[in-house]
Amino acid sequence: MQPNHGREYNKNRTRIALATAAIKLFREKGFESTTVEEIAKVAGSSASTFFRYFGTKEDVLFLGAREVNEEFQKFISEPVPGLTRWDQIHLGIVVALHKLAELSEEVQDASIGGWLEEPALRDRFGQLSAQMEGAMAAALAAEKGVDPDHDLGVQLAARAATSIYVAAFHVHHHTGRALKDLVDEGFSMIGTGLYSPS
Structure with missing residues (x-):
């Protein structure tokens, strides 16, 4: 696997992990009540990582x-x-x-x-x-x-x-x-x- 391909794969995996965590919380707490910090925590990431992939929680x-x-x-x-x-x-x-x-x-x-x-x-x-x-x-x-x-x-x-x-x-x-x-x-x-x- 080329280095760039590996980097793209990891970026995509992080993005999907954040999105999946967000979906889980949206279902449990509702869209409006869910915060970016909570999404990042469930995904095992940070809020700054979330904002590298999504501008807002709506973007998920x-x-x-x-x-x-x-x-x-x-x-x-x-x-x-x-x-x-x-x-x-x-x-x-x-x-x-x-x-x-x-x-x-x-x-x-x-x-x-x-x-x-x-x-x-x-x-x-x-x-x-x-x-x-x-x-x-x-x-x-x-x-x-x-x-x-x-x-x-x-x-x-x-x-x-x-x-x-x-x-x-x-x-x-x-x-x-x-x-x-x-x-x-x-x-x-x-x-x-x-x-x-x-």
């Missing part, structure tokens, strides 16, 4: 979200041969969820609960969703050769895709059903009647 529940969001936007920005942009968006959402789960399924599940239920996190989740929705509208509009702000079908489709993954988060949080299955089911339920590239 957005672990990897910014990077995955950027990758999603990049993925849907250029057409994939053989796929409509609608199908590409569907695939991009599934891949994004898989990447978040790869970091830590426990953190992903707790993050989803926080995004849906914690007032302190809802606005930030809303901002990420709005960025994704704007990127989806731009991709769909590029396929049709229209202005995304002038086309009702594009706007409806982008909002529908957002609604699919948010609804999937909600049902997953309350039932434990697999996110991929829920997203696939949501896209199947909406179907292609909503959006046509021509």
Whole structure:
């Protein structure tokens, strides 16, 4: 193993350990009542170590979200041969969820609960969703050769895709059903009647 790879592995392990400790405390004490000092202590670290990896305790529940969001936007920005942009968006959402789960399924599940239920996190989740929705509208509009702000079908489709993954988060949080299955089911339920590239 290369020295840099070992360093990256250790950094990632520390980051996951801090996030896992935070999730444990959020569940036991509640998000608002948990302090950074307590998170660090449970993880066997210090508050200064915590702040090397996370700017705030809210950042724990957005672990990897910014990077995955950027990758999603990049993925849907250029057409994939053989796929409509609608199908590409569907695939991009599934891949994004898989990447978040790869970091830590426990953190992903707790993050989803926080995004849906914690007032302190809802606005930030809303901002990420709005960025994704704007990127989806731009991709769909590029396929049709229209202005995304002038086309009702594009706007409806982008909002529908957002609604699919948010609804999937909600049902997953309350039932434990697999996110991929829920997203696939949501896209199947909406179907292609909503959006046509021509």
